[in-house]
Amino acid sequence: MRVIETIKEMQMFSESVRMEGKKIALVPTMGYLHEGHMSLMREGRKLGDCLIISIYVNPTQFGPSEDLDKYPRDFERDEALAQSVGVDVIFYPSNQEMYPDYYQTYVNVEGVTRNLCGLSRPGHFRGVTTVCAKLFNIAKPHVTVFGKKDFQQLVTIKRMVADLNMDLEVVGLSTIREPDGLAMSSRNTYLKKDERESALSLSRSLKRAKKLYDHGERNAAAIIKDMRTFIEGHPYTTIDYIKICDTVTMEDVATIEREAVVALAVRVGLPRLIDNYVFGEPLKL
């Protein structure tokens, strides 16, 4: 396994792999790898002849009051985990390499980023799409793998790739959960012991939403109200949003008719956690 820190070297490596007719899979990450990432990397290992992951805590997707500085990092541990699933290259650039002096170009996906986390975190998706556009140009993948936990992110990346005609496939994988149902996230490490129990209210509220839906409920407000009441019954929780959206436009729906997702963001103590469920799909909890 190689660790590549410069853009030029990464591009030369990827170009030579492509010229050999081999297929490149890329898994972009911010490091502090957990089972969710492992699942993405294992899928990338299956999809590509060459598996590249990037580890980069991208400053442009953090707001000024967010947790950029204290975002958890442990490169040595990440290296060992990557090695264990057969990663070929870790791309591990510095901020100066990614955003040098005079940097001034941003990719904006407009419609699907307006709602949900786009409302709560202005500029977040602009940072995500910009860094992903860069990473795709640097690692030159044929296929890239993202998790469905960040559902709006996945929709946004797919939209960017389609709109800008990036010639690569975007694969979305199911959320990986702790045995008790908590969605895997690097931010779970912020949870104090007594907050951990309250954090389960997110996935459990999704289970309630699924049950209501499966029993025929199609009114978005009724499902949201049930979830809100349930989550508010747990200490340390502050709801940022609970919304039911069309999976194509990411706009709120009043009645579930086409494919819809219920997505929520809840602060539990310090960390802001997100989770979601696409109605009609299985929910392993």
Place this chain on the structure above:
Amino acid sequence: MRVIETIKEMQMFSESVRMEGKKIALVPTMGYLHEGHMSLMREGRKLGDCLIISIYVNPTQFGPSEDLDKYPRDFERDEALAQSVGVDVIFYPSNQEMYPDYYQTYVNVEGVTRNLCGLSRPGHFRGVTTVCAKLFNIAKPHVTVFGKKDFQQLVTIKRMVADLNMDLEVVGLSTIREPDGLAMSSRNTYLKKDERESALSLSRSLKRAKKLYDHGERNAAAIIKDMRTFIEGHPYTTIDYIKICDTVTMEDVATIEREAVVALAVRVGLPRLIDNYVFGEPLKL
């Protein structure tokens, strides 16, 4: 010579050319080819094993009150001209192919697009960078060739390519002029006979600016004042801007110290014409 109308076919063609180890040169155009384009295509022919040009009047770079609908078009003539310089492929997509339903992604270069045409034509450069990002992803060139007549456009494209780590080279070529000095432009065809003479005031004012500079003048206001007075002495002219800018930041300079460009936009009758001169370079008039 092939004409390709779909993105998928263009990408498959380019990918197969790249896999053969051949170098692709791309010349993006809006058609209605003139000697300026011919010069770009001849250079592209030299630089690439495979020469692709695109002909696409890109709606997203026109403002609502601009000349999108009456922009001159003549595909058969363009085809013959492209053939004559040895173009391998004309990429000739429809609007529906380039901007299908739900289209919502834009590339913004911020700093260098603020001044000059960015002030006069809000959204223009966003359209230019977006369509170029798309064309680069579609035609997959190793090198792309632009004219220096659209100086701010060239700086903006170079900025985007560097910032987003697009793995291609951007070559800028000198402006091609009519024998009397008028910079070649598809929009020259709008000029009525008596406006044609007044249009020469643009290039002649640049010649005056060069002379002042060569005699030691470094005060931007003094050079601009001379040019303004000169151009205003010609009928049918309405000056949009005359500015002297740093070629890296495209910000106005008061005194010419680092590399600077004098750029101007002048309406002559109907058409809005642009021209520029980088101080210290030759000016063939």
